[in-house]
Amino acid sequence: xxIHPMWQDYPNIATDLVEMxxxxxxxxxxxxxxxxxxxxxxxxxxxxxxxxxxxxxxSSFGPNxxxxxxxxxxxxxxxxxxxxxVHDDVIDDAPxxxxxxxxxxxxxxxxxxxxxxxxxxxCFRLLAKYADSLEAIEMDTKGMERILMGELDQMHLxxxxxxxxxxxxxxxxxxxxxxxxxxxxxxxFESGCSKELSRKSYDIGNNIGMAFQIMDDILDYSxxxxxxxxxxxxxxxxGVYTSPLIYAxxxxxxxxxxxxxxxxxxTTTDVAKIQALIKQYQGVEKAHKLATKYTxxxxxxMSKLPDTPEKEQLILLTxxxxxxxx
Amino acid sequence: xxIHPMWQDYPNIATDLVEMxxxxxxxxxxxxxxxxxxxxxxxxxxxxxxxxxxxxxxSSFGPNxxxxxxxxxxxxxxxxxxxxxVHDDVIDDAPxxxxxxxxxxxxxxxxxxxxxxxxxxxCFRLLAKYADSLEAIEMDTKGMERILMGELDQMHLxxxxxxxxxxxxxxxxxxxxxxxxxxxxxxxFESGCSKELSRKSYDIGNNIGMAFQIMDDILDYSxxxxxxxxxxxxxxxxGVYTSPLIYAxxxxxxxxxxxxxxxxxxTTTDVAKIQALIKQYQGVEKAHKLATKYTxxxxxxMSKLPDTPEKEQLILLTxxxxxxxx
Numbered sequence: 001x002x003i004h005p006m007w008q009d010y011p012n013i014a015t016d017l018v019e020m021x022x023x024x025x026x027x028x029x030x031x032x033x034x035x036x037x038x039x040x041x042x043x044x045x046x047x048x049x050x051x052x053x054x055x056x057x058x059s060s061f062g063p064n065x066x067x068x069x070x071x072x073x074x075x076x077x078x079x080x081x082x083x084x085x086v087h088d089d090v091i092d093d094a095p096x097x098x099x100x101x102x103x104x105x106x107x108x109x110x111x112x113x114x115x116x117x118x119x120x121x122x123c124f125r126l127l128a129k130y131a132d133s134l135e136a137i138e139m140d141t142k143g144m145e146r147i148l149m150g151e152l153d154q155m156h157l158x159x160x161x162x163x164x165x166x167x168x169x170x171x172x173x174x175x176x177x178x179x180x181x182x183x184x185x186x187x188x189f190e191s192g193c194s195k196e197l198s199r200k201s202y203d204i205g206n207n208i209g210m211a212f213q214i215m216d217d218i219l220d221y222s223x224x225x226x227x228x229x230x231x232x233x234x235x236x237x238x239g240v241y242t243s244p245l246i247y248a249x250x251x252x253x254x255x256x257x258x259x260x261x262x263x264x265x266x267t268t269t270d271v272a273k274i275q276a277l278i279k280q281y282q283g284v285e286k287a288h289k290l291a292t293k294y295t296x297x298x299x300x301x302m303s304k305l306p307d308t309p310e311k312e313q314l315i316l317l318t319x320x321x322x323x324x325x326x
Numbered sequence: 327x328x329i330h331p332m333w334q335d336y337p338n339i340a341t342d343l344v345e346m347x348x349x350x351x352x353x354x355x356x357x358x359x360x361x362x363x364x365x366x367x368x369x370x371x372x373x374x375x376x377x378x379x380x381x382x383x384x385s386s387f388g389p390n391x392x393x394x395x396x397x398x399x400x401x402x403x404x405x406x407x408x409x410x411x412v413h414d415d416v417i418d419d420a421p422x423x424x425x426x427x428x429x430x431x432x433x434x435x436x437x438x439x440x441x442x443x444x445x446x447x448x449c450f451r452l453l454a455k456y457a458d459s460l461e462a463i464e465m466d467t468k469g470m471e472r473i474l475m476g477e478l479d480q481m482h483l484x485x486x487x488x489x490x491x492x493x494x495x496x497x498x499x500x501x502x503x504x505x506x507x508x509x510x511x512x513x514x515f516e517s518g519c520s521k522e523l524s525r526k527s528y529d530i531g532n533n534i535g536m537a538f539q540i541m542d543d544i545l546d547y548s549x550x551x552x553x554x555x556x557x558x559x560x561x562x563x564x565g566v567y568t569s570p571l572i573y574a575x576x577x578x579x580x581x582x583x584x585x586x587x588x589x590x591x592x593t594t595t596d597v598a599k600i601q602a603l604i605k606q607y608q609g610v611e612k613a614h615k616l617a618t619k620y621t622x623x624x625x626x627x628m629s630k631l632p633d634t635p636e637k638e639q640l641i642l643l644t645x646x647x648x649x650x651x652x
Contacts, residue, residue: 030475030478031475031478032478035478087439087440087443090435090439091435091436091439091440109416109417109435110417111478113413113416113417113439113442114413114417114474114477114478115478116439116443117413117442117443117446117470117474118471118474118475118478120443120446121467121470121471121474122467122471124450124463124467125464125467125468125471127463128460128461128463128464128467129460129464131460134454134455134457134460134463135454137450137453137454137460137463138451138454138455141447141448141450141451141454142451144443144447145444145447145448145451148440148443148444148447149356149357149444151440152356152357152358152361152437152440152441152444
C-alpha cells in the first residue's frame with residue numbers, strides 16, 4: 001500500500017499509517033462493487049493522512065497501549081475527514097480531488113451524497129466497536145458538529161467583503177482546526193491520558209490546525225509565478241475570502257470593492273489587479289505572521305509533553321509541516 | 327406543539343411524541359439562526375412520527391423504565407429519518423416536502439447537504455448521551471449503513487426494466503423497513519428486554535416497514551380518479567419502479583418496454599397507457615396481497631408479546647396504519 005512520500009522520513013509512523021489504511025479498507029463493504037471501489041480509490045489517493053498520524057502520535061502518551069483501539073480511533077478520524085471531503089466536492093461541483101475524478105463527477109451527486117453518508121457511519125461504527133466509552137463518541141459528535149457548523153458559516157460569509165480576520169479564524173477553526181484538535185485529543189484520551197493532558201492535546205491540535213489552514217491559504221495565493229493558482233481564483237469568484245486577502249483589505253477596502261463585486265464575471269485583468277493590491281498591502285506576509293503565531297503556540301505546548309521518542313517525532317513533523325516556504 | 331391528527335385516537339402516545347419533539351428541539355443549536363429555523367420547521371411540519379412512536383411502544387416491554395432514555399432513543403430515530411429525508415430531497419431536487427419548501431429548494435444544495443450531515447450528528451449525540459452501551463450505537467450505525475445501502479441500490483436499479491420483486495423487496499428493506507426494525511429493536515433493547523424479545527421486536531418492525539412501504543407505493547398508484555398522482559409520475563420518469571408496476575410487468579414486459587424507455591420524454595398519453603396496463607394486469611391487487619402478507623406476519627408476532635395496554639395500542643395502531651383502503 002502506497003502512502004504520501006512525506007512519510008519516508010518517519011518510518012515508524014509510516015508503518016502504522018499503512019496498517020490504519022488497511023483497517024479502513026476492511027471496514028468498507030458496499031454491495032455495489034463499483035461504488036465500493038470508488039471509496040477504496042479515495043483511500044489510496046495519497047492524502048497526507050495528517051489527522052490519523054497526529055492521533056497515533058498522541059496515543060503514545062497514555063498508559064493503555066491497546067494498538068487495535070488506537071488504530072481504530074485514527075481510522076475513524078481519517079474516514080470522517082474523507083466523508084467531509086466527498087460532501088465538499090458535491091457542494092463545490094469539483095471535478096477532481098488529489099488528481100482523481102471526484103465521486104460526484106464520476107457518479108453524480110446522488111451517489112456522492114450517500115457515499116459521504118456511508119463514510120460517516122463507518123466512522124461511528126469504528127468508534128463504537130473499539131472505543132471504550134460513550135464519552136468518546138459524544139466528544140466526536142460534538143467535534144463533527146463544530147466542523148459542519150464551520151461549513152455552514154462559510155456559506156453564510158460568502159461574498160461578504162466586510163469579513164474580518166476574527167470571522168475568518170472562527171470559520172477555519174470549525175473547518176480544519178476542530179478535526180486536528182479532535183485527532184490529538186482522541187489519541188491522548190483513548191490511550192488513557194489524564195483529563196488535563198487530553199485537554200492540552202486538544203489545544204495543541206487546534207493550534208496545529210489553525211496554522212495548517214492559514215499556511216494552506218497562503219500557498220494558494222503564492223503558488224505560481226505569473227498569477228494565482230486555479231483554486232484561489234475559484235475561491236475569490238465564489239466569494240470565499242481567506243487571510244491574505246482579508247489582511248490586504250484592512251484599511252484599503254475601497255480599492256478591492258469594485259473588483260470583488262464582479263464575482264463570477266471577474267476578468268483576468270481584474271484578478272491581476274487584486275493580486276497586485278494584495279502584494280502592495282502585504283497580505284501574504286501578514287497572514288504568514290499569524291500562522292507562525294499558531295505554530296509557535298503549538299510547539300511551545302508540545303515541549304511540555306512527556307519526553308519520549310514520539311514527542312521528538314511530533315515536534316519534527318509539526319516543524320516540517322508548518323515551516324513550508326512562502 | 328401540534329402533531330399529526332392521526333394521534334388523536336392515542337392520547338398517551340401523543341403526549342410522549344410531543345415530549346420527544348421537544349427533546350429534538352432542545353438538541354438543535356446552529357449559529358446561523360435561519361438554518362436553525364429551517365430544521366425546527368422540519369420538526370413541526372407534521373410528519374407521522376411513526377418510527378419514534380413504535381420505538382416508544384416497544385420500550386414499554388423492558389424492565390428498565392428510564393423515560394429520559396426511551397425518549398432520547400425515539401428522538402434519535404426521528405432525527406435519523408429527517409436526515410435521510412433532507413438528503414433525499416437534495417438528490418431528487420424536490421421543491422416541497424410535507425407541504426413545506428425543502429431545505430435544498432430554499433437555501434440550495436450546499437446548505438441541504440450540511441443540514442443533513444448535522445442531523446446525522448444530532449442523532450449520534452442523542453444516542454451517545456443517553457444510551458447505555460456502545461452496542462446500541464454499533465447496532466444503529468449498522469442499521470444506518472443498511473439504509474444507505476438501500477438508497478445506493480435504488481440508484482443502481484434505476485431504469486432497469488428487468489427489476490424483479492425480489493430486488494424491489496431488498497431495496498425497500500434497506501430504504502424503509504430497516505428504520506422501522508431499528509426503531510422497534512432499539513425501544514425493546516434499550517429498555518432491557520431480553521436478546522430474544524429484542525430480536526423479535528426487530529422482525530416485527532421489519533415486517534411493519536415492508537408492509538408500510540408497499541402500501542405507500544400502492545397509494546401513489548391509486549391516488550387520483552383520473553390518473554396517477556404526481557409522485558408516481560415522477561418516479562416512473564426517473565426510472566424508479568415499485569411493486570404495482572413490477573407485478574403488472576411480470577409476463578407482460580414487452581407491452582411496457584417501449585413506454586418506459588421514454589424516461590423523461592414520456593407523454594400524458596404514454597402515462598395513461600401504462601396506467602391501463604397496470605390495471606389490466608392487476609398490479610395494484612397483487613401488490614396489496616404482498617403487503618397483507620407482511621402485515622399479517624407482524625400482527626401474528628405481536629400477538630405473542632407480553633399482554634400490556636401498550637400491546638393493545640401497538641396492534642390497533644398497526645392495523646389502522648396498514649389496513650388503509652385501496
